[in-house]
Amino acid sequence: NAGVMQNPRHLVRRRGQEARLRCSPMKGHSHVYWYRQLPEEGLKFMVYLQKENIIDESGMPKERFSAEFPKEGPSILRIQQVVRGDSAAYFCASSPESPDTQYFGPGTRLTVL
Amino acid sequence: GQNIDQPTEMTATEGAIVQINCTYQTSGFNGLFWYQQHAGEAPTFLSYNVLDGLEEKGRFSSFLSRSKGYSYLLLKELQMKDSASYLCAVRGASGGSYIPTFGRGTSLIVHP
Numbered sequence: 001n002a003g004v005m006q007n008p009r010h011l012v013r014r015r016g017q018e019a020r021l022r023c024s025p026m027k028g029h030s031h032v033y034w035y036r037q038l039p040e041e042g043l044k045f046m047v048y049l050q051k052e053n054i055i056d057e058s059g060m061p062k063e064r065f066s067a068e069f070p071k072e073g074p075s076i077l078r079i080q081q082v083v084r085g086d087s088a089a090y091f092c093a094s095s096p097e098s099p100d101t102q103y104f105g106p107g108t109r110l111t112v113l
Numbered sequence: 114g115q116n117i118d119q120p121t122e123m124t125a126t127e128g129a130i131v132q133i134n135c136t137y138q139t140s141g142f143n144g145l146f147w148y149q150q151h152a153g154e155a156p157t158f159l160s161y162n163v164l165d166g167l168e169e170k171g172r173f174s175s176f177l178s179r180s181k182g183y184s185y186l187l188l189k190e191l192q193m194k195d196s197a198s199y200l201c202a203v204r205g206a207s208g209g210s211y212i213p214t215f216g217r218g219t220s221l222i223v224h225p
Contacts, residue, residue: 004155033212042117042200043156043215056212091155099143099204099211104155 002027004094004105005074012111019079019086021108025094032075033093033102034060034067043091048098049075055098082112115139117216119201124222125191133186133219135201143211146202147175147186150218156200159186188221196223 005024013019025032030051035043045059049069060067064082069075079086089109093102116138125131137145144163148156162168162177162184174187188195198220202213 035215040217042217043202045212045214048212059212101146101158101161102213103158104148106155 004029004092004103006092006105006108008108009106010109010111012113013082014113015083016081019082019110019112021077021079021090021092021110022074023077023092023094023105024074025092026096026103029094029096029103031095031098031100032069033095034075034077035091035093037089037091037107046077050098079110082110084112086110087112115203115205115214117201117203117214119199119216119219121217122220122222124224127191127193127223127225129191130187130189131191131221133188133199133201133221135184135186135216137182137184137201137203137216139182139203139205139214141205142179143204144213145175145177145184146200146204146213147173147184148200148202148215150198150200152197159199191223193223193225196221 032049034046047060047067048056064080066078089107091107092105095102119135147159150156160175167176172189177184198218200218201216204213
């Protein structure tokens with residue numbers, strides 16, 4: 001049973017470009033969570049989604065950031081017009097139900113030049 | 114909201130026992146998690162406590178006291194590979210979606 005998959009593992013963007021991060025949950029999991037982690041800091045919750053629904057986006061900046069989890073395909077976290085402060089590791093987690101234990105993917109390391 | 118405190122860094126000797134503490138203040142409580150995270154890797158689930166007491170799983174044990182807002186992770190027979198960051202996360206109530214809040218993590222260094 002494959003774990004949570006994320007791609008790309010590393011992403012480099014120039015300021016002003018768009019970043020698209022993908023997450024495929026574990027088989028049988030329909031709940032997806034996105035977190036951001038800066039060096040020496042804890043995981044910060046961004047958004048929680050179920051298929052075709054955003055359940056909680058209280059941790060996601062109102063501008064430039066969006067997330068979706070379509071009926072088919074992976075969940076996508078989109079960052080428009082990236083700035084240097086967006087450089088971080090972005091982790092996706094999934095769970096079969098909610099509340100339930102979350103299992104994390106390997107993360108995408110975003111570097112903004 | 115939630116506030117979680119854990120030591121920034123700890124060191125221990127291979128073969129020894131180490132206890133990593135976590136204290137929290139939360140509005141509502143629906144469980145406490147411990148994760149292990151090696152540098153540059155994903156957090157890996159270690160344990161979940163929702164009732165008071167000790168949960169043992171091999172070399173790792175986790176304890177919870179809800180009345181004291183306190184938990185600890187106990188690692189026995191330390192191995193070099195246990196050098197990692199240990200994250201304490203508390204699930205309270207956030208807009209009804211029960212999202213866990215993570216502490217900053219405790220960096221454990223195991224030396225020979």
